[in-house]
Amino acid sequence: MPYYARTVALRSLIAGLTVGCSLPSWALQAPSNLQVPTLAFDDQQIILVWEKPADHAEIKDYRVYANGVLLGSSNANNDRVSPAKPYIDRFYEQDTAKFHYRIGIHSYTAQGLKPDTAYRFTVRSVGGDGKESPDSPALVQRTTQVPALFDVKKYGAKGDGTRLDTLAIQSAIDACTPGCKVLLPKGTYKSGALYLKSNMTLEVAEGATLLGSERAEDYPLAGYIQYPYSTTVRPASLINALPRDPRQHQTFENIRIVGKGTLDGNGWKRRADSLDERGQPLPFYEPSDNTRYQQDGILAKAQVEQAVARGMNVKDAYGQMRSSLITLRNVKNVFYGGFTVLNPAYHGIMNLETENVVLANTTHKTYDANNGDGIEFANSKGAMVFNNFFDTGDDCVNFAAGTGADAVHQKPQEDAWIFNNYFRNGHGMVVAGSHTGAWIQNIVAEDNVSDGTDAGLRMKSTNFMGGGARNVIFRDSAIRNTVKQAFIFTLDYNDPNAKLDYQRSTIPGQFRDIRVSDVSVENAQGRAIEVKGDSQSNAYHQGLVFERVRFSGPAKAQIDGLKDSRFEQVVFSQNAGVNPWQVTGSEGLVFKDVQPMP
Structure with a gap:
């Protein structure tokens, strides 16, 4: 960008x-x-x-x-x-x-x-x-001309929340002329997988809900493969811009998904509502896993059971065969704006090999749905994420770039600007990895606020993933109540549901040239800064710069496997007189105006 x-x-x-x-x-x-x-x-x-x-x-x-x-x-x-x-x-x-x-x-x-x-x-x-x-x-x-309007009710959609409206909505999409708008007016539209096309807007109006069907058969199994070398064909999502044959290549352009309505994936049972810090109700979905999906899941349960019935083991079925809410691949120019995301069976919004994607003024309420990320970008170029509310069951904004040795043939994930968002629950505000094979690079995250995420900047990879992340700036932000780490850079990440269907890289992932500046972290729990390379195998992170960063609370800085990095005006308070710095297996570190000194 x-x-x-x-x-x-x-x-x-x-x-x-x-x-x-x-x-x-x-x-x-x-x-x-x-x-x-x-x-x-x-x-x-x-x-x-x-x-x-x-x-x-x-x-x-x-x-x-x-x-x-x-x-x-x-x-x-x-x-x-x-x-x-x-x-x-x-x-x-x-x-x-x-x-x-x-x-x-x-x-x-x-x-x-x-x-x-x-x-x-x-x-x-x-x-x-x-x-x-x-x-x-x-x-x-x-401004644009007034678009031609294709109201799904004129194509037979009932919007009563009981009957399937898939065919009616898809008919409106198929009839849509270039530059048109497909409108879901007030009502609840239950649907299986929908397929968008180029040069169109899908608007979910205020008072309208697009509700995912609870039946596995309403999401074609010929959905997509995650990477060119992946072996599992995943099911379609609720909203897709994908070729109908996942082995074919098809490109799209100029897709908008907008409106003040709701996209509900119908993935999990809703345990209860809780009140947030403003006294507003937030949904709480069952925090399930691959041993409890049958009691906790709705669409998630149906899709895993379908895959198991076809002979897939439970672990792979759970990790690979649940539908995300939106999946777009090979799309140039995308705008998501205004809507609310609820309850995906898997991830929220997936952007694979896209270019120029904007997410603005949206609300994500997916806590604590397992793997319920906010928005994810993989091997894409150009992303802008601003003015969004995230309360998610996984990473809020996540970047991925392929897995293992074959990822070197893919494009990197690059050029993103993330600003003016509020992050509540979530595994991380801004996350790079764990799929780092083709490099994640040129990310600016600034002017964001978080209260309650597990981590602020979360960077994760392994010794066999390859690539890494570089040229990342995280600045001018305020964070409170981090649960695990305010900042983490690790080669020790493990996903128990991941399927290792790729050739391992002989090169470990690495995080380098990362700058964190002008950030306040209040009541930091766990680790304030955690760096975990592997100095025993000469796998170091390097080029980390922390400037004008202040922490309050009991959290400590634990650093291992880092070199050629600088910490300046990093201040810890309320640490009960205990030196928070724990540094091992590292070299070339500079500490200047740090309180207290290591």
Whole structure:
């Protein structure tokens, strides 16, 4: 993504020169790289994002102008459009000690626009005194024409939640002309696997639910194989952009899945609702595994039982034969926006070998569904994830790049920007691995807030996976109540449900050139920083840089198998006088202004 390549080096240099400086409002820098994310516009609205200036400490807000007229501020706009923003605000209301770094909101949704009309946008930084910077470079974007509408009810869908509407919905999709919108109006539409095509929008309207069928036979077994060298053909998901024959190659482009409605995978029984920190109900799904799926599962149970009946062992059936909610492969230009994700039998949203994918303003409530990730990218290029709420049964935002020796023939997973999200439950906020074979690279995660995830930045691989992750930046974020590790880089990951249907690499995975800066971690449990290479076999991680990171709570830093790395202004508090640093099997580490020193 151009954002990463053009700006990281310059921003890091300027930030280093301006730390501790305070600028008057007249010297505020304007935002840069104002852009409309891929397909983030239609006939009525346009979403804008921008890069904050290198020196942004004095910036409290941004104001957006259209054709020279003030539209509003990013903070107030985010209050209306982002499901993450109320939780972010509540997080800071609870921070009475002012321990945490304050994030900046750098997106805006312009609504109520006219179809097929060009708008000229600029953005200004706003200081604490209300004064503004000069304009950003201008951006001109045109709304689309009003799309042709294909209402699924006109194709026979009942929307009563009992009868299958698969054929009616698929008929509307098949009839859809280029640039059209397939609409699910208010109602509950039970369906098996659906197949999208290029140049279309699927809208699940407010009050509408697309409910996955509980029957295994409604999801064709000729779904997809995960990697070219994988041996298991997995079942189709509820929503797919895939060739009907998984061995064929088919490309797609320009797919949008939007709306204020709900996508419900119907995967697991719902144990109960719990109240979150805002007093809002959140679903809690049965936290099952391959020994309890029969008592806990709905679609998950049916699909595993079907696979076992065909002769597959339970472990492989459970790990390979459950449907995800959405799977897209070989799609260029994708926009997901506004909807709520519930209860997948397996993963949430899977993007395989895609290009330019945007996830914005969505809500993921999949806790504690086993393997219930939020969104995953594999061997893809260009991802933007912002303004989303994650409460998941697995990783929130996950990146993968293939397994073992054959992954060197695949494209890397690269170029992603993750910002302004709220992460609640989940195994990790931002996760690289465990499939690292073709490298995961060029990731920027900034201005995110988390309360209760197992880990913040989670990077995991093995001695036989190959590849790794590199050129990753995690910064300007606030984290509370990590359960296991705030930051983990490990070669000791093991998935008990994984099927080793690939040739092992003779090269271990490696995490290198990772920069963590300006992050606060409150009440860190377990490990604050955990680095686990394998110094005995000369498998080191290297080039980790931690700058201006502060921890409170009992957590410690345990480092083994790391070299050529730097820790500067890393502060531990509330550690009962115990030195938190435990360093073994490492070399070339530099500690500067660290409290307490190792």
